[in-house]
Amino acid sequence: MTRNTAKGCFIAFEGGEGTGKSTQSRLLAEALRDRGESVEVTREPGGTAGAEAIRELLLHPPGEGWNAQSEALLFAAARADHVARLIRPMIEQGTFVVCDRFVDSSRAYQGGAGGLGDAAIQTLHAFGSGGLRPDYTILLEVDEERLSERLAARDGDVSDAIGGRSAQYHRAVARSFRDLADSDPDGFIIIDGMGSPEEVHARIVTALGPALDT
Secondary structure, three states, X not given: OOOOOOOOEEEEEEOOOOOOHHHHHHHXXXXXXXXXXXXXEEEOOOOOHHHHHHHHHHHOOOOOOOOHHHHHHHHHHHHHHHHHHHHHXXXXXXXXXXXXXOHHHHHHHHHHHOOOOHHHXXXXXXXXXXXXXXXXXXXXXXXXXXXXXXXXXXXXXXXXXXXXXXXXXXXXXHHHHHHHHHHXXXXXXXXXXXXXXXXXXXXXXXXXXXXXXX
């Protein structure tokens, strides 16, 4: 498969907490820039001023926090602004957009682990963001024992409102991600996230290589 060079390319990294999405987004962006590509690295929730404001509300909520429905609506609102103001314009300019999380995180967290169901998340996404899908979705998977070590090293005793949820919740998130990938093998690239960042990056480049040839 070859890329349509008339427009940019949208690549999203997905996975649970501590699977290495931010690191791999950065490494892929550096590799693409070395090839002479124009690259925009972004994240969800966030990426625009409005979406970053919503990110703060989500990760550090006021009072007792949000219920699942409110949380899903806030994520969808942040994503709608992100898509309209950054992602779509960059793609139209011919830029590679590399995003740390996109709609499949809402499907796994709020839809799956949060119990809202996939249909509700997909409906919000269709309304807010026109149902936009990445060209390539990379799902990073790491075994639970190693994941706990990474999170302890990354966060210590401090976690945000979502990262600090129970191990049972995060296991449900991981299962939801795998279920989404298994049900859409053409839409996901599953990558073993174990090993050094450089080893994982090499797997990603290998997996994406044929798809990104121009």
